[in-house]
Amino acid sequence: MFQSPVILTLDLLGTFAFGLNGALTATRAARLDLVGVLVLGMMTALGGGVIRDILINVPPATFGDGRYLAAAAGGALVAFLLSVELERYTRLITVFDAVGLSVFCVTGTSKALDAGLGSVQAVILGVITAVGGGTLRDIAVQRVPSVLTSDFYAVPALVGAVLAAVALGIGIPGLVGALVPAAVAFVIRMLGVRYNLRVPRTRERGFHSRDGDEATD
Template sequence: MNIIYAIDLLGTMVFAISGAMAANRHGIDVFGATFTGFVTAIGGGSLRDVFLNLRPVWVDDGNYLLAILVGVSISIFANRQLYKLARTLFLFDALGIGFFCVVGVQKSLAYDSSPIAAIIFGMFSAVMGGVIRDTLMNETPLIFRKEIYATACLSGAILYVLLGLLSVDPNLNAFISAAVIFIIRLLAVRFKLSLPVVGG
């Protein structure tokens, strides 16, 4: 199994967990938690694929649906234990957005998107599922708060494109770019780094 593919599946599962946990926090029933986990996991990638005029990958690859089902089940049956592992889940989430972003850039470039469009699609792949989740939960999406989140994805996506122009090995490029996103996200949370507020 391709390691990027495996990590993409892991990221899908983690995003499904985060979506279902958000629903659990709001006292939503099992169906609602499952639906929220589903749209959180596939929202960004599906939006990217629609813009690329492609069928979303989960339509043809049942492993993504299986990953979502596993993630939602973990959230429902191990809800209390998961809250004790909030830090661990944050680390997986940070890793997940890194690889979701890189996969989004890779796929966009493979289908002849311009480098700028590929960078944007990479960010969409990583953050739009969370935007949908937060909107459903009637919360301000994370990308509209002061936290450095989408900016980390943009940084990694730009780096991936630049390293690609320098003919860096694609697998090495993917790991470097995803690692940069991961590190930026961790540092931003650890040191409470944020972008300036408009009018602030």
């Protein structure tokens, strides 16, 4: 496992950023009261790690760690108090969100490998850690999850998770092996936002009007 004060600091910063981002997104999608903003912010910040730990079948770690709860609630509270002011700093929020994404894909992969899972599973869990919280948030406020529709959101997380699995596999010392994959994921994410990069889509056709999945004949 990657363990260092730097990683812990980044992880808490990512949790704070996700709490803030989740709460802000929520207040845009629906006008919520204080309880709703706190719930959504904490769900966004802690959801990915909780899903990962449930899939590994261990008690959710961040949920039991007061520092993570405080970082998540703190981010949501700041968003609640300063929602109007923060609207101006969308670029800063994007950066915070990218920090969370980058750190979580690396720490998620690392934790899954520690639990004895194979590297493919660990990479999947790394991506789930990074995008899971935002997915819960989007489902709660009735949006199609970003990971499904938003180009270049899952891709940087996937790259970061693969690099982290490789680094741990060949034994690169903790801090470098964690920071480099996270930095690469961060740069890819920011380039994706800046240049609006896209992933291939299904070819178009006009079958959007159909809606049954049971395809009655």
